[in-house]
Amino acid sequence: MPVKVSVVVPVYNPGVYIEDCITSLLAQSLPPDAYEVIFVDDGSTDDTPARLDAVAAAEPRVTVVHQENSGWSGRPRNVGIAAARGEYVMFVDNDDYVGDEALERMYDYGVANGADVVVGKMAGKGRGVPVELFRRNHPRATVENAPLIDSLTPHKMFRRAFLDDIGLRFPEGRRRLEDHVFVTEAYLRASNVSVLSDYVCYYHVRRDDASNAGFQRFDPGGYFKNLREALDVVERYTEPGPLRDRLFRRWLRVEMVERMRARRMLALPADYRRELFEEMHQVVVERFGPGVAAGLQPTQQVVAALIAAGRYDDVEAFAEWEAGIALTAVPEGVAWENGTLRVAFSAQYTSAAEPMTFAAGAAPAPLDGPPEDLAAAIAWVGADTAARFDRATADLLVRERASAAQYFQPVEFTRQEVPAGDDGRVRLVLRASAAVDPATLTRAGVWDALVRVRLGGWTKECRLG
Known part of the structure; x- marks a missing residue:
């Protein structure tokens, strides 16, 4: 069978953190002869080289390339591309892991939409990942119609012929942001980019010791x-x-x-x-x-x-x-309605643990240069936030505690200006009702309800309840 996907994993001293990566790549729903895994060991000095050689000896779909340390991930990924036989190439970091159906779903979605690049939904375990990009599927995404530019990590699937046709490879050497250079060019030159948001494909993991390369x-x-x-x-x-x-x-x-x-x-x-x-x-x-x-x-x-x-x-x-500004959300009712959990809540921002108040009806001029001082900056932000309250939004997400996989729930909300005294100031409160269908939760486990509010210059989340 022709190889559909080549998974390239640059490796450097991951220790035990590579085990979840290995396990997830060998557990894929794609038939074993339809994909290959290429580990490129960049001069590891721990026990990883021997561990990978043992995996390769037992698994025909696994190849290990050993090389002297190059200083960063660019060269190992390029070596992996050169060795790849698949129609698509997927990049995975050695301390992350993928969903069991990730390769199959991303490949099928890419082929169905003629995509040069396939972006699979990410979950962050102690690491930030894009949220708005994965609100829905985007079969034909561009940098103009979707927030693709918010996702510049390399953990995506790229059509190998596309990479060869435009001569795209990662910058090499001891450096940073090689993925930004690579992914940005891919987005801007691809005939199509597809975003798969209805399945968590990639789990971006912060190590317990925070020794990921990106945290140094x-x-x-x-x-x-x-x-x-x-x-x-x-x-x-x-x-x-x-x-x-x-x-x-x-x-x-x-x-x-x-x-x-x-x-x-x-x-x-x-x-x-x-x-x-x-x-x-x-x-x-x-x-x-x-x-x-x-x-x-x-x-x-x-x-x-x-x-x-x-x-x-x-x-x-x-x-x-x-640093003193936070989001607070208060449950205001939970009830079952026709098999759906209806959750009502209110949310507002606080400053120094007290509800934030704003001057009502004061629309400021656009910011033209830096504010005169801190007081002027705070006053301008407050006036602009109140003036744009009609753009504030509230969402409810449910997040599985073990995996960090999260999903937006249908929500309806209203905006309310609540008087905060006799000086004409108001509190800006969002009142919302969300419908959570338990059947849409993908696995058994503990799920947290998170409120996400965009108001003024802040987008913040907090746990509900």
Whole structure:
């Protein structure tokens, strides 16, 4: 039988964390002769090489390539592509694992839709993964009609002929963001990208000792040099204008602004976060026009403007204020209706453990440059949040505790401005009712109900109950 899928796994000193990866790849619903697994050992110094050789000796579908350490995952993945015989190539990291039907479902979906790239739903076990991208299936997704740019890890399926036709390979050597360069070009040059969201295909796992490569502190200068290479890819395949700005916004938002917000910033050593800030400032000034930051959420716009202005102390002060903001959700009723669990709840944001209040009816002007000071920044964010309350949304997700697989539930909600005193200020409250069909939960286990609210510049989740 022709090989349908080649799974490429770059390997370096994973220890026991590779066991779930091996087990999941050997448990696939795809027939054993329809796929192959290629482990590329990048000079591991633990017991992994012998472990992989033993697996290969017992499993004809498994191949192991041993090589000297190359410094990062790019070269091992390229070696895997060269050895692959499958119609599609799937990349899996050595400390992650895949769902039992992942290869079969992703392959069938890719073939059915003529996809050069197939993005399977991800679950994060202690790691962040895209959420909005996997709200529904996207058989024909592009960077314009779906938030593909939010998913730049390599854990996807790529048609081998597509990679060869355009000569796409990972940058090699000791570096960062090689996956951003590779995946961004794939998105921009693919004839079609398909997103499979109704089955969790990939489990992105944080090791108990947090020793995943992606969690290690990086050299800011080298990191942002590599980030510029991803921006170069966008410039090469897009024209100046709204689309390019929207794509650039992803790096501004995720790699810069979000690192300088709230607890995430404050958890970093002071000297290191200042070094990061200086590198970010250089990239923003060099590469981003005003249209990039203009599409950010209000709080993100404030941080971006302060980064562009080089005002580190104000960024730090704004982070301290944001660190006190949280989402609270209160159950208001649970009942069975025709075999469906109907869950009612309310949700609002708090600051310093007290309900946030906002000045009603004060629509601010668009942010034109950085706020004068912290008080002006907070006032502008509050006014903008109240003015855009009509765009606030509430969702209920159910998440399996063991696997972190999560699913959106049907929900209806209303927005309510609740008076908060005699000074005309209000609380912004969302009241919602969700319908949970137990038959849609994919396996037995403990499931948590999570409320997700998008309001103003914040998207936050909290456990319900």
